[in-house]
Amino acid sequence: MNDKRLIDVALDALTILLVVLLLAPIIWVFVASIRPDADLMTRSLIPAQVTFEHFADILSRSDFLIALRNSLLVGGSVALLTVLIALPAAYSLSRFTYRGRDAIGFLILATQMLPAVAVLVPIVVIVRSLGLANTLTALTVTHLALGLPIAVWMLKGYIDAVPRELEEASMMEGSTQLGAMVRITLPLIRPAIVAVGTFAFVLSWGEFLLALALITSTDVKTLPLALQTLFDPYSFSWGVVMAGGVVIGAPAVLLFFLFRNQLVGGLTAGGIKG
Amino acid sequence: MSLSSAERAPRSPGDQALAYALVSPAVAVALAIAVLPLLYALWLSFQDWYLLRNPQPIWGGFKNFSALLADSALWSAFWRTCVWTLGTVAVEIALALPLALLLNRDSAIARAASALILLPWVMPFIVLGYGWRFLLDSEVGALHAVLQALGVADTSSVLNDPNLALGVIIFISGWKGMPFMVLALLAALKSIPDELYEAAAIDGAGHWQRFVTITVPLIQNTVVIIGLVLGILAFYSFDLPWIMTRGGPQDATTILGITMFKAVFTDLRPAYAAAISVVMLLILAGAALTLLQLRRRD
Numbered sequence: 001m002n003d004k005r006l007i008d009v010a011l012d013a014l015t016i017l018l019v020v021l022l023l024a025p026i027i028w029v030f031v032a033s034i035r036p037d038a039d040l041m042t043r044s045l046i047p048a049q050v051t052f053e054h055f056a057d058i059l060s061r062s063d064f065l066i067a068l069r070n071s072l073l074v075g076g077s078v079a080l081l082t083v084l085i086a087l088p089a090a091y092s093l094s095r096f097t098y099r100g101r102d103a104i105g106f107l108i109l110a111t112q113m114l115p116a117v118a119v120l121v122p123i124v125v126i127v128r129s130l131g132l133a134n135t136l137t138a139l140t141v142t143h144l145a146l147g148l149p150i151a152v153w154m155l156k157g158y159i160d161a162v163p164r165e166l167e168e169a170s171m172m173e174g175s176t177q178l179g180a181m182v183r184i185t186l187p188l189i190r191p192a193i194v195a196v197g198t199f200a201f202v203l204s205w206g207e208f209l210l211a212l213a214l215i216t217s218t219d220v221k222t223l224p225l226a227l228q229t230l231f232d233p234y235s236f237s238w239g240v241v242m243a244g245g246v247v248i249g250a251p252a253v254l255l256f257f258l259f260r261n262q263l264v265g266g267l268t269a270g271g272i273k274g
Numbered sequence: 275m276s277l278s279s280a281e282r283a284p285r286s287p288g289d290q291a292l293a294y295a296l297v298s299p300a301v302a303v304a305l306a307i308a309v310l311p312l313l314y315a316l317w318l319s320f321q322d323w324y325l326l327r328n329p330q331p332i333w334g335g336f337k338n339f340s341a342l343l344a345d346s347a348l349w350s351a352f353w354r355t356c357v358w359t360l361g362t363v364a365v366e367i368a369l370a371l372p373l374a375l376l377l378n379r380d381s382a383i384a385r386a387a388s389a390l391i392l393l394p395w396v397m398p399f400i401v402l403g404y405g406w407r408f409l410l411d412s413e414v415g416a417l418h419a420v421l422q423a424l425g426v427a428d429t430s431s432v433l434n435d436p437n438l439a440l441g442v443i444i445f446i447s448g449w450k451g452m453p454f455m456v457l458a459l460l461a462a463l464k465s466i467p468d469e470l471y472e473a474a475a476i477d478g479a480g481h482w483q484r485f486v487t488i489t490v491p492l493i494q495n496t497v498v499i500i501g502l503v504l505g506i507l508a509f510y511s512f513d514l515p516w517i518m519t520r521g522g523p524q525d526a527t528t529i530l531g532i533t534m535f536k537a538v539f540t541d542l543r544p545a546y547a548a549a550i551s552v553v554m555l556l557i558l559a560g561a562a563l564t565l566l567q568l569r570r571r572d
Contacts, residue, residue, distance in 0.1 A: 012383040015376055019387045026393055029405040040414050089300035096293035108300055111308040115510035117531045118555055121538055121547045122311035145307040152300055206398025208513050224400040238408050249401040256396045
């Protein structure tokens with residue numbers, strides 16, 4: 001028995017060691033963002049001094065603030081539109097039987113499997129010929145593809161789990177099907193709705209390739225592009241670049257851990273076999 | 275007529291119309307962002323369109339495809355992408371398998387660790403790319419100092435070394451994708467009943483024997499299927515090698531995604547880039563068919 005305890009403790013210790021090693025590059029970004037540049041140059045692992053000057057620095061740059069606003073705008077719109085489009089679609093796929101339903105479900109899921117690189121060229125050409133290059137509209141619409149399919153499939157799973165009888169009881173009392181959905185089903189799946197909206201926001205917030213391909217002018221750049229401009233080869237500070245990285249990475253981390261259970265459940269339910 | 279809660283016939287034509295109306299915005303987005311661009315890319319790949327010569331595309335037949343076959347830089351990018359894809363998946367499996375075995379225990383630390391380990395997967399590429407560049411920087415990089423002490427790197431960063439850059443970025447790519455494999459393997463491991471191990475232990479099988487005869491066959495499918503999914507993602511990579519080295523030094527990290535991007539934005543040949551993406555898609559379709567075949571077999 002004592003032997004088993006000892007093995008458990010040893011395995012826990014090994015787990016902690018491996019996780020710290022694997023997460024070291026991420027921890028390093030966060031730590032570097034609060035160290036003065038002179039301290040970074042020493043390459044020591046332990047910070048000798050803590051400072052928030054890098055954050056003050058990036059938050060005083062107008063191009064970074066513009067990018068912050070643009071990212072919030074695009075991310076917020078993407079989250080809202082994803083929910084507004086995914087919710088009715090999920091409800092339709094879950095509650096109705098009609099010709100072509102399975103094909104439609106498959107079409108939506110298949111777009112999730114399509115990598116951005118695969119449609120980059122036509123999207124760039126189409127966006128340019130529509131005169132939408134360098135607009136946040138183009139970025140918002142293309143970012144819908146990032147989270148919409150998984151949102152539809154996750155919400156469908158949650159709606160499937162709400163018993164129909166609840167809606168039918170409400171319809172007996174005279175409400176329409178849509179009325180029953182809004183009054184009965186919607187409140188029950190609210191946590192899932194918040195989770196998919198958040199997920200869509202986070203995916204848009206960190207997206208790089210489409211932004212790089214569609215945006216060139218400073219006033220419509222998003223944060224990942226602004227981070228690149230912080231990286232000025234002639235005069236830049238690693239501390240400032242890392243602080244910019246924290247601004248981009250922190251919301252993703254925070255929101256992910258708030259909704260971890262819904263998202264992990266959704267990923268496994270979304271057709272990827274565990 | 276009783277109404278079962280799983281499947282039932284539509285009650286009225288009005289219901290049918292409502293069902294289509296509710297799903298149509300999502301279908302419109304899928305058509306606009308996936309189907310239409312794919313068809314347009316196919317059409318574009320048969321055009322002759324070099325922006326410096328003709329501002330509008332003209333019909334070029336198989337011109338792009340024959341140019342593509344003769345493009346030696348593209349061929350080396352293709353082989354590099356194969357190495358990149360297989361390497362990324364190999365790193366993912368090599369990191370994820372021991373980790374999943376270690377995390378498949380019922381302790382508070384194992385549970386916390388299996389949540390934390392997802393961080394590389396959720397962090398945006400741009401943050402991780404610059405984080406690793408910082409670690410490997412020849413002047414301030416902590417990891418560079420270690421590599422230098424080990425004799426792997428000399429005074430300049432490994433990212434500037436044409437022989438090492440690809441391998442280093444493949445490792446980072448695998449590290450980023452590893453959490454997804456851990457998640458899948460943990461689910462597979464947890465579904466193996468303890469009785470199997472107990473029965474084998476009674477029969478006198480040792481740890482290694484139990485791993486080889488019970489664990490390996492039961493997680494094999496997960497490794498293959500998730501490996502294929504991650505392989506497709508790796509095949510279509512762009513962000514990491516672009517952020518870290520822009521495809522350099524000397525094309526050492528130029529994979530197909532980067533070749534395609536440069537064909538549009540540097541060489542101004544969108545139709546040629548479209549042809550590359552059509553060929554990549556054919557390869558993806560081949561991989562996806564293999565995946566479906568394998569899924570059907572279990």
